[in-house]
Amino acid sequence: MQVVPTTTLLCPLCSAPLQRAQRQWQCSSNHCFDIARQGYVNLLPVQHKKSREPGDSKAMVLARRNFLEQGFYRPIAEKLTALAVEKASVEPAASPFAVLDAGCGEGYYLEYLIRALGTLPQADRAVSAVGLDISKDAIAAAARRGRDIQWVVGTNVHPPLAPGSVDLLLCLFGFPSFRHFRSLLSEYGRCILVDPGPDHLIELRETIYPEVRRSPAPSLAEAEEQGLQLQHAETLRYTIGDMEQAQIHNLLSMTPHLYKASTEGKQSAANLARMDLTVDVVFRIVGAKPANEHQ
Template structure:
């Protein structure tokens, strides 16, 4: 089924409608944004950056790309795709979906591959230019945007689905861009996620905070699913990539990182909670 780029974009400076002419997007006030040669659109103004190069580094993005493309998290991608497509039918005209914090685009690519009946209008947004660049290189169909969840460059009420996968949810912004009855799909690590790796790199583990079960304001919880399985990594490269794509790379001590680097094989528990919330309004 067809997959196209999402076009209902908003100017990140004044919130007005962006219109595309060639490789340039412009709002009525004259703010203009050029599509990069690689195909992504940069909608994160300098004055709204908290650092010179925010988000994941080029090395982190490359590690995540290798790890995810190897299929280690495919069961998670399958659960996310099922959650997105649930409720859609062959009569659905087009399902507009944003991945807020898309990384290098793995989950949107898997969604497009899993879908057979519903036309999709896709946008992937990440604050890291390296992530968006990697996404654009791998799939030209979705709209890939450098931007922030705190100020989504998307017009109000234009999305059927919003994904927030291991990311930083900004619920008021998600509510603003969702249509009434639109669905937020959120994936968060469970208490045992990568526990075996964490036991190696940390002297002791802090008690895990329970994943919040309540719905954000204006949302109602539809359902939750826990994806849990055992994953064996049988080479140092895959182990290094797993560590590099997580916050544990920076949280672990030098000694902890050295222990991980010495591993030849590692079996870890993957445990992820996938929740669906429907936007009811305030």
């Protein structure tokens, strides 16, 4: 599969198609969006922001990048890729096969997937990819991974892509907006959701919290209301052995636990020299219900 540029971005101000012209993306209404020197574009207008700098901070992005580059979550990337490659292989021969990572962070999973898709032997197929995140710091970091992926600052609630233009939508440990996801999916489109299972990072959580709830993966009730249904589910569980203190700190810093934990809890984590850690994640694939099920 050849990786090709995306052609489905929309203007966040008027929803007209965007065309790339040298160092800008422009629409027919003459709204222009500069391409940063790193290669990304900011399609998050101020009226769609709830704070001045929404999303992950630069410190969180750096911690996540340092943690992921150690390979601790590589089995997650491998499982995601296996599910996505299976879908790309059976998808009707339309070109390109369009992938969106909604909440891509610093781009680790999307880059891993696109590199794998790029090695598939289907010579008559192409793949395009968009990484979308509300954090400008995250997208700036993601853009360093390569310019064959279109990195975009934007939000899942106002995704700047054409309806029906996405064949595979990824949402890993993120905030799905199923109403908008449903609109983005093509006729045969699917969404892969990756969420924490009940025992995900249980050892760390038991260290920083006085009580720990083993909660199941988030409900899909909203997805079902939007005409999506569960098509496949499986769990990936493994242990990261003997994690050192520096990586424990990175893990804590890249998650919401950093802000939820008490001062005492964070100090307890800081006192750990080493830790064995359980990874417990749930993969679910959802897609549109058959037409006769809507009746």
